[in-house]
Amino acid sequence: xxxxxxxxxxxxxxxxxxxxxxxxxxxxxxxxxxxxxxxxxxxxxxxxxxxxxxxxxxxxxxxxxxxxxxxxxxxxxxxxxxxxxxxxxxxxxxxxxxxxxxxxxxxxxxxxxxxxxxxxxxxxxxxxxxxxxxxxxxxxxxxxxxxxxxxxxxxxxxxxxxxxxxxxxxxxxxxxxxxxxxxxxxxxxxxxxxxxxxxxxxxxxxxxxxxxxxxxxxxxxxxxxxxxxxxxxxxxxxxxxxxxxxxxxxxxxxxxxxxxxxxxxxxxxxxxxxxxxxxxxxxxxxxx
Ligand code: KMH
Ligand code: ZN
Numbered sequence: 001x002x003x004x005x006x007x008x009x010x011x012x013x014x015x016x017x018x019x020x021x022x023x024x025x026x027x028x029x030x031x032x033x034x035x036x037x038x039x040x041x042x043x044x045x046x047x048x049x050x051x052x053x054x055x056x057x058x059x060x061x062x063x064x065x066x067x068x069x070x071x072x073x074x075x076x077x078x079x080x081x082x083x084x085x086x087x088x089x090x091x092x093x094x095x096x097x098x099x100x101x102x103x104x105x106x107x108x109x110x111x112x113x114x115x116x117x118x119x120x121x122x123x124x125x126x127x128x129x130x131x132x133x134x135x136x137x138x139x140x141x142x143x144x145x146x147x148x149x150x151x152x153x154x155x156x157x158x159x160x161x162x163x164x165x166x167x168x169x170x171x172x173x174x175x176x177x178x179x180x181x182x183x184x185x186x187x188x189x190x191x192x193x194x195x196x197x198x199x200x201x202x203x204x205x206x207x208x209x210x211x212x213x214x215x216x217x218x219x220x221x222x223x224x225x226x227x228x229x230x231x232x233x234x235x236x237x238x239x240x241x242x243x244x245x246x247x248x249x250x251x252x253x254x255x256x257x258x259x260x261x262x263x264x265x266x267x268x269x270x271x272x273x274x275x276x277x278x279x280x281x282x283x284x285x286x287x288x
Pocket of ligand 1: 019020021088090091092093112113114120125149
């Protein structure tokens with residue numbers, strides 16, 4: 001008998017090294033300065049990461065959407081790495097819509113776009129429909145490729161509605177990230193991932209997804225994503241405990257584990273050049 005199942009695709013590994021929630025005092029390995037961010041990004045690229053999802057911090061280590069810092073981060077990461085640089089427009093739950101929209105002025109090649117409001121622990125991560133539309137259409141106008149952040153199953157339906165009404169994103173390819181296990185969002189289970197996988201079939205053909213399991217859901221989500229053709233996001237933004245009683249030592253440790261699982265699944269990491277092709281991001285000119 002001949003096998004008819006196609007080989008699974010390589011894995012695009014995104015590292016989310018910092019986030020907006022942890023403090024340096026609680027998580028000493030967290031990169032909060034520009035130097036720390038760039039060093040982490042370089043190391044993670046060498047191990048197989050293809051994308052860096054970026055939140056920046058101020059001089060006190062607090063989350064920041066300062067336009068100058070964002071521009072500096074984009075420039076420094078472009079100079080030091082070949083990674084696809086994805087700025088967070090999610091910021092922190094306290095950030096204003098205006099500041100979150102202004103993130104796009106730093107002209108990243110990619111940015112996140114969260115598809116709806118979600119309870120976020122004791123907070124609310126607010127993403128009104130009009131705000132989502134504004135982010136999506138500004139990114140279309142500026143040629144910035146979105147990664148749609150999906151915290152709940154209903155966010156996939158909202159994404160379908162967004163694309164129907166306002167058209168495909170810049171580059172024409174739809175890519176989303178399932179952010180699972182946030183207290184208030186969908187659970188980080190294989191069952192929930194499969195429900196999303198099913199709903200993704202209603203989105204444009206060729207839609208790709210990555211998945212992130214927050215906290216203790218990191219491993220089940222990673223294994224379920226690898227088994228179903230998904231890509232991976234890992235990093236200290238989402239995971240600060242490596243194993244029971246064992247704090248994460250570095251982003252590198254999380255990327256190394258993700259890459260090892262991806263290789264075991266015979267889905268080796270996808271370099272950033274090929275990641276750009278997959279996501280519809282223009283190739284970087286030589287030396288640029
Ligand atoms: N920090 C969260 C409130 C994103 O980066 O786009 C939002 C977040 C999503 O992390
Ligand atoms: Zn983020």
